[in-house]
Amino acid sequence: MTVPHISRADRRRATEARILDSARELFAERGFDRTTIRAVAAVAGVDPALVMQYFRSKRELFTQAVQVSPALPADTDGDALVDQLIATLGLNLGGLPDGMLAMMRSMLTDPAAADHARATLDRQIGSIGAALPEVEDPELRAALVITTMVGVTIGHQLLGLEALRDAPADRIATLLRPAFKALTEPPH
């Protein structure tokens, strides 16, 4: 009977992953400052010192925890774009990955998270702006679309505003569609 090959390296990776998951969860819930190494360790069921052993600092742990690909919008052009934006928003409202929530949660109070967020959002804005070639100020329009999504997501996921909490995601998407169209359309 073959022994299952759970090497030390495997165990280590498993533990590391568990720590990372716990960290993401707590960072998403409380932000960078209020999340302690001790709390992360407690949730992961390990010793606090082990967390420091694996990741070298709290900052490093955070950096790795929020390292999630933000799913850049594929470069379709024109009308399909609005559909795609709405789809992305629907996903967002359905539940953003913890890594992304952690970044959003911390971006207003932690400078490093702010840099990360700025870079990510600027990239998305550039990408969307490039898909709007027929209008004036494509980048500005793209920025307004993205910040709208950020605002709605914050209101829904991070603040839990009454009027948004109960609303079904597809109803929100339906209402936002014409707004996005208006933002991305040339004046008629």
Add this chain to the structure above:
Amino acid sequence: MTVPHISRADRRRATEARILDSARELFAERGFDRTTIRAVAAVAGVDPALVMQYFRSKRELFTQAVQVSPALPADTDGDALVDQLIATLGLNLGGLPDGMLAMMRSMLTDPAAADHARATLDRQIGSIGAALPEVEDPELRAALVITTMVGVTIGHQLLGLEALRDAPADRIATLLRPAFKALTEPPH
């Protein structure tokens, strides 16, 4: 020659106001957690212990610092509303009062600030929703308008996104107007 009547009470009020201003400034810049009593005292040019003497705790200082009336939209109805929203946004982009910025800066990481923000935003949503009697889901639409303004304000004032930083406020307002109209209009 009349002696200027600067009573002890007057001096005290002046000092208190200076502390409050410094606090607002720092809370708006760094958020609740990263603002220290010591830093507030330093900026105000007083002793840290004095800050504690006047306000009883850091929390109390914060509460008083963010106590700004959020300028509820007057209850006009229908089309004037969009104009008013745009005007408010224009003001926001021109520079929100520090008290408001402090609240926004902290609302994602400090539960008390989150409660305050939720209450304020819910109130504004209710007020705007009440001014949209002819459409379905007026509260949801109002929430989307408000969260859009929050998102744009965050991108502009708190994150300083490239594409928004350079844009003149009235250009932003012009682009957002049709989006707000779309959000507040019944389907045609």
Add this chain to the structure above:
DNA sequence: GTCTATAAGAGGATAGAC
């Protein structure tokens, strides 16, 4: 009334035992 001194506690990081 204002400041000095310090208590009290939290939390990140480290060294070394096992």
Add this chain to the structure above:
DNA sequence: GTCTATCCTCTTATAGAC
């Protein structure tokens, strides 16, 4: 490799001197 013990810093808050 994992945990114990501890260090060190920072910060709020308080007590008491001047």
